[in-house]
Amino acid sequence: MRLSDSPAPSYYAASAAGELAVRGTRAPLRGEVRADIGVVGGGIAGCSTALHLAKRGFRVVLLDARTVGYGASGRSGGQTIFGLAASQQALALQVGAADARRLFDLSIEALDLTQSLIREHRIDCDYRPNHLHVSTKPRQQKELEEWSTELRDQYGYQSIELVGREQLQAHVASERYWGGLLDTRSGHLHPLKYVLGLANAAERAGVEIFENSQVLRYAGGAAMDGTDIRVHTAEGVLTCKHLALCGNAYLGAVAPSLARRILGVGTYIIATDPLGESRARSLLPGNAAVADINWILDYYRLSADHRLLFGGRVSYSAVEPPRLAESLRRRMLRVFPSLADVKVAYAWGGYLDITMSRAPDFGRLADNVFYLQGFSGHGLALTALGGKLLAEAVAGTAERFDVFARIPHRDFPGGPVFRRPSLMLAMLYFRLRDLL
Ligand SMILES: Cc1cc2nc3c(=O)[nH]c(=O)nc-3n(C[C@H](O)[C@H](O)[C@H](O)COP(=O)(O)OP(=O)(O)OC[C@H]3O[C@@H](n4cnc5c(N)ncnc54)[C@H](O)[C@@H]3O)c2cc1C
Numbered sequence: 001m002r003l004s005d006s007p008a009p010s011y012y013a014a015s016a017a018g019e020l021a022v023r024g025t026r027a028p029l030r031g032e033v034r035a036d037i038g039v040v041g042g043g044i045a046g047c048s049t050a051l052h053l054a055k056r057g058f059r060v061v062l063l064d065a066r067t068v069g070y071g072a073s074g075r076s077g078g079q080t081i082f083g084l085a086a087s088q089q090a091l092a093l094q095v096g097a098a099d100a101r102r103l104f105d106l107s108i109e110a111l112d113l114t115q116s117l118i119r120e121h122r123i124d125c126d127y128r129p130n131h132l133h134v135s136t137k138p139r140q141q142k143e144l145e146e147w148s149t150e151l152r153d154q155y156g157y158q159s160i161e162l163v164g165r166e167q168l169q170a171h172v173a174s175e176r177y178w179g180g181l182l183d184t185r186s187g188h189l190h191p192l193k194y195v196l197g198l199a200n201a202a203e204r205a206g207v208e209i210f211e212n213s214q215v216l217r218y219a220g221g222a223a224m225d226g227t228d229i230r231v232h233t234a235e236g237v238l239t240c241k242h243l244a245l246c247g248n249a250y251l252g253a254v255a256p257s258l259a260r261r262i263l264g265v266g267t268y269i270i271a272t273d274p275l276g277e278s279r280a281r282s283l284l285p286g287n288a289a290v291a292d293i294n295w296i297l298d299y300y301r302l303s304a305d306h307r308l309l310f311g312g313r314v315s316y317s318a319v320e321p322p323r324l325a326e327s328l329r330r331r332m333l334r335v336f337p338s339l340a341d342v343k344v345a346y347a348w349g350g351y352l353d354i355t356m357s358r359a360p361d362f363g364r365l366a367d368n369v370f371y372l373q374g375f376s377g378h379g380l381a382l383t384a385l386g387g388k389l390l391a392e393a394v395a396g397t398a399e400r401f402d403v404f405a406r407i408p409h410r411d412f413p414g415g416p417v418f419r420r421p422s423l424m425l426a427m428l429y430f431r432l433r434d435l436l
Helices: 011-015 017-023 044-055 088-095 097-120 138-153 191-204 277-283 324-335 382-394 399-405 415-435
Strands: 031-040 060-063 128-135 160-164 179-188 208-210 217-219 229-232 236-245 262-272 289-292 299-302 308-315 344-355 361-366 369-373
Touching (some): 011 017, 011 191, 011 344, 031 044, 031 229, 044 060, 044 236, 044 382, 060 191, 088 097, 097 179, 097 191, 097 382, 138 160, 138 179, 191 208, 236 382, 262 324, 277 299, 308 324, 324 344, 369 382, 382 399
Parallel strands (some): 031 060, 031 236, 060 208, 128 289
Antiparallel strands (some): 128 179, 160 179, 217 229, 229 236, 262 308, 262 344, 289 299, 299 308, 361 369
């Protein structure tokens, strides 16, 4: 994957330079190390899993191929949003109404957990409340109205407010939208500072973290027969009783059966030069994070130093789109034409791990090998909860983990050669639908 080979100079890495310098890079795994549980992946999912396991008294070792926050968690749009990437109707068809309701409630717990982790571990990551889904056409405003009714009446979610075209100006100073759905329980944060803070909290709880320690393969992990799992990196071996795979779209050959169920899709963000507080606030007076409801969506928010961070575009071909910054800038100007004089200071991207149904994929490859993947672009809050549920499952209470594990998943069709072309065709259809 090209993005993983060339870490983009993101705004997040630049603005977390202080935190990164204080911590420094952690040593790689060398020689033989033992633990109760090995965690693969230092994104939010892996760090939260490790933290929650350590809090339960387990001895935990976390391995990352690069550095903590290197993957999607340190690059994301920073929007903590209720629900899952799959719609509640789609989930209800797959798992039934009762589990769909449980999944929704767990997604709300994920929002609250994110905020409580920030508070409990004093993570300085610029968390701000408020999120808006916005419509770019009358048909979509009707969809938002129906969604609002469904969320209130069927799911009892009351922190939302439907906003009409006129009122929307108090939140987003743009002529592009027909209205929005404001949620005061969702919000936004600096994702790299957040995941670095979680890793520090995990270390304080006793987790050992090794960086530049790519897991090449593991052996064992067949059943509850007391057999140890041996996890191999280039320079060391970790022996453990349980393994948690939290490697997102980067995990690949370590677990081929998981890799077949997700596709790494590139998505991209630009950050403008600082706009100054009053100009920034004139664009987003309520400082909400915003996402439109198109399939190929625009998503944006203000940073703490008053830049606009604007995300959009996707790449299904594993190739970074040409002139990325310029094409995202054009999308930004469609929303805020008044920014024509503003320079783009940073552009970067990362991989989303999407599943066929867009529902997250949690489960077990063996009784003692767990995994979290498939957040499908909606993982900022849910990853932390996934880690907590995985820790519950290892400790013997798998009820809540299994609500997710019951969601059925299929391999992407077409095998390794044809799955990307067939998905690109499907995406072309959705792109056309956005235009109608
Ligand atoms: C540009 C972008 C914008 C996004 N915006 C949003 C948003 O606004 N809101 C939202 O909810 N979600 C968003 N997402 C999705 C969200 O960021 C992800 O769902 C979430 O961060 C996934 O976290 P993770 O811990 O599962 O994976 P990651 O953060 O990708 O972490 C996986 C880690 O595993 C390591 N790893 C992989 N394989 C191995 C191996 N073999 N050995 C050792 N280590 C390994 C990697 O180095 C990496 O550090 C966005 C994603 C991107 C890329």
